[in-house]
Amino acid sequence: xxxxxxxxxxxxxxxxxxxxxxxxxxxxxxxxxxxxxxxxxxxxxxxxxxxxxxxxxxxxxxxxxxxxxxxxxxxxxxxxxxxxxxxxxxxxxxxxxxxxxxxxxxxxxxxxxxxxxxxxxxxxxxxxxxxxxxxxxxxxxxxxxxxxxxxxxxxxxxxxxxxxxxxxxxxxxxxxxxxxxxxxxxxxxxxxxxxxxxxxxxxxxxxxxxxxxxxxxxxxxxxxxxxxxxxxxxxxxxxxxxxxxxxxxxxxxxxxxxxxxxxxxxxxxxxxxxxxxxxxxxxxxxxxxxxxxxxxxxxxxxxxxxxxxxxxxxxxxxxxxxxxx
Amino acid sequence: xxxxxxxxxxxxxxxxxxxxxxxxxxxxxxxxxxxxxxxxxxxxxxxxxxxxxxxxxxxxxxxxxxxxxxxxxxxxxxxxxxxxxxxxxxxxxxxxxxxxxxxxxxxxxxxxxxxxxxxxxxxxxxxxxxxxxxxxxxxxxxxxxxxxxxxxxxxxxxxxxxxxxxxxxxxxxxxxxxxxxxxxxxxxxxxxxxxxxxxxxxxxxxxxxxxxxxxxxxxxxxxxxxxxxxxxxxxxxxxxxxxxxxxxxxxxxxxxxxxxxxxxxxxxxxxxxxxxxxxxxxxxxxxxxxxxxxxxxxxxxxxxxxxxxxxxxxxxxxxxxxxxx
Numbered sequence: 001x002x003x004x005x006x007x008x009x010x011x012x013x014x015x016x017x018x019x020x021x022x023x024x025x026x027x028x029x030x031x032x033x034x035x036x037x038x039x040x041x042x043x044x045x046x047x048x049x050x051x052x053x054x055x056x057x058x059x060x061x062x063x064x065x066x067x068x069x070x071x072x073x074x075x076x077x078x079x080x081x082x083x084x085x086x087x088x089x090x091x092x093x094x095x096x097x098x099x100x101x102x103x104x105x106x107x108x109x110x111x112x113x114x115x116x117x118x119x120x121x122x123x124x125x126x127x128x129x130x131x132x133x134x135x136x137x138x139x140x141x142x143x144x145x146x147x148x149x150x151x152x153x154x155x156x157x158x159x160x161x162x163x164x165x166x167x168x169x170x171x172x173x174x175x176x177x178x179x180x181x182x183x184x185x186x187x188x189x190x191x192x193x194x195x196x197x198x199x200x201x202x203x204x205x206x207x208x209x210x211x212x213x214x215x216x217x218x219x220x221x222x223x224x225x226x227x228x229x230x231x232x233x234x235x236x237x238x239x240x241x242x243x244x245x246x247x248x249x250x251x252x253x254x255x256x257x258x259x260x261x262x263x264x265x266x267x268x269x270x271x272x273x274x275x276x277x278x279x280x281x282x283x284x285x286x287x288x289x290x291x292x293x294x295x296x297x298x299x300x301x302x303x304x305x306x307x308x309x310x311x312x313x314x315x316x317x318x319x320x321x322x323x324x325x
Numbered sequence: 326x327x328x329x330x331x332x333x334x335x336x337x338x339x340x341x342x343x344x345x346x347x348x349x350x351x352x353x354x355x356x357x358x359x360x361x362x363x364x365x366x367x368x369x370x371x372x373x374x375x376x377x378x379x380x381x382x383x384x385x386x387x388x389x390x391x392x393x394x395x396x397x398x399x400x401x402x403x404x405x406x407x408x409x410x411x412x413x414x415x416x417x418x419x420x421x422x423x424x425x426x427x428x429x430x431x432x433x434x435x436x437x438x439x440x441x442x443x444x445x446x447x448x449x450x451x452x453x454x455x456x457x458x459x460x461x462x463x464x465x466x467x468x469x470x471x472x473x474x475x476x477x478x479x480x481x482x483x484x485x486x487x488x489x490x491x492x493x494x495x496x497x498x499x500x501x502x503x504x505x506x507x508x509x510x511x512x513x514x515x516x517x518x519x520x521x522x523x524x525x526x527x528x529x530x531x532x533x534x535x536x537x538x539x540x541x542x543x544x545x546x547x548x549x550x551x552x553x554x555x556x557x558x559x560x561x562x563x564x565x566x567x568x569x570x571x572x573x574x575x576x577x578x579x580x581x582x583x584x585x586x587x588x589x590x591x592x593x594x595x596x597x598x599x600x601x602x603x604x605x606x607x608x609x610x611x612x613x614x615x616x617x618x619x620x621x622x623x624x625x626x627x628x629x630x631x632x633x634x635x636x637x638x639x640x641x642x643x644x645x646x647x648x649x650x
Contacts, residue, residue: 091439111417111479115475115476115479116472140454144444150440151359
């Protein structure tokens, strides 16, 4: 993949600024309600990459939408819902930091964190509820699937028999579903035909899967200067794809040792873990999978004519799969 | 207040059965999604009194609605949202049982309880999202207020300087808002005029406040055979109205002792607490307040003609304020 050009990055930044400004205005208009808005707002505005809403604006335009302002409430709704799931996830993962700021439960306790998450959910649904039934159904479905997949993820913690199929099913529901739902909903708002909606929904799903696979790699090979220690997924017992692949491929002593390390992980075992994963070529395998899902995503865009916005969406896909954090 | 007649109770039971059946059907249609639906569904179907949806159907009919089936999804939505808040509340209150069954976090841990609550929220919003913007706004507003009030309630735990105004503000947001929102939304669906919507919204608010005051009394004087130990609000540090009233009225040694008991409550102090509350006539005061809010609720119904359904709504209000659990 080539370097992402300045013109694309500028377009992303432009969209990001518009989204950021709208989010800030919405929080400001609610801040009189007190601390719940303050805490939830701080997390919402703590500098997320806004990949989902940026993607939604590009999908909207690609699908023929002419009035991006009609999408803003929905794009914000997706970002509220995303942040809500992060706040509740961070409780369950006992994460101390998110987007560089302390998590709500760390600083203000469990009760306020749960409620702040609920407040973010309410806002997200209320924003989505401004639209037609078709949109409400998309949101209801992907949010239900998030919950279903999170249950499955919990049940697979430290489960060495997790299959690639289990993994993919969780990733589709938890990570890729919101990308897919966002692109799908944007196409609906744009008034797209069924085939275009489906193509954009598939695009979002494939890019979402790639996104998670990149996340899995970053947990093991990422730059620690971003503030998240390497191996934290392993520490939390999350069965990421490189682990699943390696467990399938290794045998004998190596397989036994890997199982032992995963089951009783601590950071002193990190280097040994990496060695084993390299023995089974699990990083390479994951990179190939990322490329496959990237390719499928791009293939979904082929039915649209080769305009600037399609190039932007292509570049955003590259940006997501090449990201270092 | 007189005994509630058989004909009213039959009508409530009839509505309750219809609601129950619809809820059961909805859960059954989702059960293939797995454990999250199973756990959330068990809590939803654990025999709640369904006061809010019953009230909504009566308010709908009173407001001139002719096709109750158009209300069912919304009534269910309110019950889903109500159960969602209970699941999350029970985590925060560390409650072990609800509606006679163990709470989700007790049996399945914190993470699954948070997510099961989130799943219930999603379903509630999705059901509400089937309706017009006016309904979505009502739901968004009352659910936001629940979160705001829960924050305030947490901040007032064991706060001996909680005023009746603080109390009322929390109760309006957390308990009465959903009743008010339910009646308001039902009137909207029925196609009521603005004045009728307002009257029913006020009715719900006043009955909701009375409901909470009755709850406060039951915590101190209720029948323990229902499975909830008396004094659990005090144990959790919740500043209920009888406590607030007594703290305001007592002075000298009695006030000091009361403050001590509330701050360091254990069940051995229960009888002494009751004695002090009786000294300040705080139970009588609470009963008078209940009657006042009941009267105001009933006054809101006066603008409607004196039909069977108005009598049912009157009887439901009596039922709520005279309930023993």
